[in-house]
Amino acid sequence: MKIRVLGAYGAEGLAQRPSAFLVNDTILIDGGTVGGALSRTEQLVIEHALISHSHLDHIAGLAFLTETLALCEAPKPLTISSLEPVVKALRTTVFNDALWPDFSLLPTPGKPIVKYRTLLEETEYPVGDLWVTAVGVNHTVPCSGFIVHDSTSGIVYSGDTGPTDALWKAAARLKTLRAVIIECAFPNRLAGIANAKSEEDRKELRQRPDLRMDALGSGTDYTAFVDHLGIASLNLFDNPHSTASILALREGGTSTGFELFVSSTERFEARVSSRS
Numbered sequence: 001m002k003i004r005v006l007g008a009y010g011a012e013g014l015a016q017r018p019s020a021f022l023v024n025d026t027i028l029i030d031g032g033t034v035g036g037a038l039s040r041t042e043q044l045v046i047e048h049a050l051i052s053h054s055h056l057d058h059i060a061g062l063a064f065l066t067e068t069l070a071l072c073e074a075p076k077p078l079t080i081s082s083l084e085p086v087v088k089a090l091r092t093t094v095f096n097d098a099l100w101p102d103f104s105l106l107p108t109p110g111k112p113i114v115k116y117r118t119l120l121e122e123t124e125y126p127v128g129d130l131w132v133t134a135v136g137v138n139h140t141v142p143c144s145g146f147i148v149h150d151s152t153s154g155i156v157y158s159g160d161t162g163p164t165d166a167l168w169k170a171a172a173r174l175k176t177l178r179a180v181i182i183e184c185a186f187p188n189r190l191a192g193i194a195n196a197k198s199e200e201d202r203k204e205l206r207q208r209p210d211l212r213m214d215a216l217g218s219g220t221d222y223t224a225f226v227d228h229l230g231i232a233s234l235n236l237f238d239n240p241h242s243t244a245s246i247l248a249l250r251e252g253g254t255s256t257g258f259e260l261f262v263s264s265t266e267r268f269e270a271r272v273s274s275r276s
């Protein structure tokens with residue numbers, strides 16, 4: 001599985017792009033940024049968008065992507081897959097012919113550029129060459145994380161979430177888990193780590209079992225990739241590779257982009273095999 005970080009920020013600024021991840025060149029996980037990170041040719045082969053929720057920093061790039069697909073006569077439509085309330089929000093508040101054209105009717109209703117697919121929670125669906133399960137998480141609007149895998153490797157993407165048991169329980173069932181991409185504007189219970197003044201204080205907090213994600217074994221056998229740049233959340237994981245991972249995502253926010261090959265490194269394979 002190849003994951004390209006198109007953006008890993010919760011907003012837009014110079015060399016900072018909102019959250020979006022491109023899997024195997026054709027499947028978006030969230031679409032905060034698309035055209036700002038990809039060439040026209042790269043955009044035209046995108047066939048699916050898994051959307052966690054309707055906040056702009058996760059969907060803004062979809063607007064311009066759909067326009068590009070329409071104007072360039074993309075060979076295949078874009079299928080947007082989300083939980084039912086998220087699909088409804090996109091249809092009624094974004095692609096509603098007021099804020100942006102309703103591309104589910106364009107260029108013709110019979111051959112539209114956008115199709116919608118409603119996902120039931122905790123149900124696995126084929127999406128392109130992957131399998132995808134949406135898991136509802138806690139946010140200010142309806143939102144899901146995604147469990148995504150192929151025959152050899154899998155990832156967990158949190159969407160925007162406060163503390164969630166459901167996602168970690170679902171993740172723990174994925175035997176080929178290679179990586180976790182987690183939004184980390186801090187949950188309140190981790191404020192102590194976020195605000196710790198010294199490394200000594202952080203070290204002490206890290207040892208508190210109540211601040212760990214127990215369902216995943218405290219990160220000893222997977223790598224966490226942190227979205228939204230909550231650096232201190234790295235302290236959740238006693239994983240020697242975490243520092244490299246956060247640097248990768250920060251780089252992903254720049255104009256150069258960054259490609260991350262999840263299943264092609266020995267260390268990920270080794271980490272996963274150590275779980276069983």
Ligand SMILES: [Zn+2]
Pocket residue numbers: 053055139160
């Ligand atoms: Zn949000």
